[in-house]
Amino acid sequence: MHYKVHVRIVPRAGLLDPQGQAVEHALTALGFREAGDVRVGKAIELSIDAKSAEDARGRARAMCDKLLANPVTEDYLVEVEG
Amino acid sequence: MRKVAVIRFPGSNCDFDTLSSARRVGTNAYFVWHRDTDLQGADAVLLPGGFSYGDYLRSGAIARFSPIMPAVQRFAQEGGPVLGICNGFQILCEAGMLPGALMRNAQLTFVARPVALRVEQTDTAFTNRYTQGELLRMPVAHGEGRFAADQATLRRLEAEGRVVVRYVELDGSPLKDGAINGSLNDIAGIANPEGNVVGLMPHPDRAADPALGNTDGLGFFSSMLSWAPLKGATR
Numbered sequence: 545m546h547y548k549v550h551v552r553i554v555p556r557a558g559l560l561d562p563q564g565q566a567v568e569h570a571l572t573a574l575g576f577r578e579a580g581d582v583r584v585g586k587a588i589e590l591s592i593d594a595k596s597a598e599d600a601r602g603r604a605r606a607m608c609d610k611l612l613a614n615p616v617t618e619d620y621l622v623e624v625e626g
Numbered sequence: 627m628r629k630v631a632v633i634r635f636p637g638s639n640c641d642f643d644t645l646s647s648a649r650r651v652g653t654n655a656y657f658v659w660h661r662d663t664d665l666q667g668a669d670a671v672l673l674p675g676g677f678s679y680g681d682y683l684r685s686g687a688i689a690r691f692s693p694i695m696p697a698v699q700r701f702a703q704e705g706g707p708v709l710g711i712c713n714g715f716q717i718l719c720e721a722g723m724l725p726g727a728l729m730r731n732a733q734l735t736f737v738a739r740p741v742a743l744r745v746e747q748t749d750t751a752f753t754n755r756y757t758q759g760e761l762l763r764m765p766v767a768h769g770e771g772r773f774a775a776d777q778a779t780l781r782r783l784e785a786e787g788r789v790v791v792r793y794v795e796l797d798g799s800p801l802k803d804g805a806i807n808g809s810l811n812d813i814a815g816i817a818n819p820e821g822n823v824v825g826l827m828p829h830p831d832r833a834a835d836p837a838l839g840n841t842d843g844l845g846f847f848s849s850m851l852s853w854a855p856l857k858g859a860t861r
Binding site for chain 1: 683684687688691719720725726727729730731732733734772774775776808
């Protein structure tokens with residue numbers, strides 16, 4: 545069974561995120577003064593051939609630990625569709 | 627110490643500068659392709675700068691899984707000297723051979739200009755020809771050179787004298803406001819505990835040819851020659 549998987553990778557809280565800061569400044573300049581705590585990360589979509597959604601999630605987490613996220617600087621979230 | 631392997635990844639672009647610098651100090655330096663698995667009896671290994679795999683995902687994140695990297699890791703574990711310059715430093719961090727990570731420059735711009743460095747540690751395979759506190763000038767050229775690590779790692783690096791070179795102002799005074807890239811503690815380069823693995827963002831390979839008017843970087847290459855193999859245990 546193929547599962548559609550969404551991986552979100554964000555800079556770890558507490559680490560300087562200059563991209564997030566720049567975007568936040570731009571939003572403020574555009575009048576979106578309600579915006580705050582902007583962090584810019586990455587979204588990765590993939591399909592995983594697995595026996596169950598739980599298996600797919602486990603494999604996706606292994607991929608994050610090994611390659612997709614940097615354990616020093618990034619956190620990740622895995623969502624499996626269906 | 628005569629054989630020096632310069633590893634080429636797809637996207638390396640300082641490979642010839644690095645090869646030429648290593649040959650200038652009298653070594654028989656040669657290229658090793660990232661798909662090879664054998665260092666061909668190297669006495670030292672250099673990972674040059676560039677943009678391996680287009681910096682896709684993160685700088686160095688894909689190159690670290692190249693077929694040659696297990697041999698590089700074994701070589702380093704046995705005490706062999708390994709130097710990562712710029713992208714090579716990023717690869718060493720991604721591979722876990724050096725702690726921390728190199729993140730997007732704090733000012734978000736690519737920085738390409740000469741900078742001043744202070745030599746903080748001379749007991750390494752690549753800085754033993756310098757003197758403690760010596761000021762060097764050499765170029766940086768990177769978009770992701772902001773050294774980051776958790777507080778415990780940072781404290782350990784400083785306490786163990788593993789910060790090898792630090793960014794300073796031209797007169798040697800502390801850098802104002804992290805002006806190069808926002809690196810923690812103005813760190814430009816670090817070493818592993820044994821001193822045989824060193825990584826730095828600045829380019830000694832671009833400051834090693836008298837024709838370019840600056841040979842401040844040459845010491846990184848000549849230092850390899852005086853580093854006793856398997857010195858780790860005595861440090």
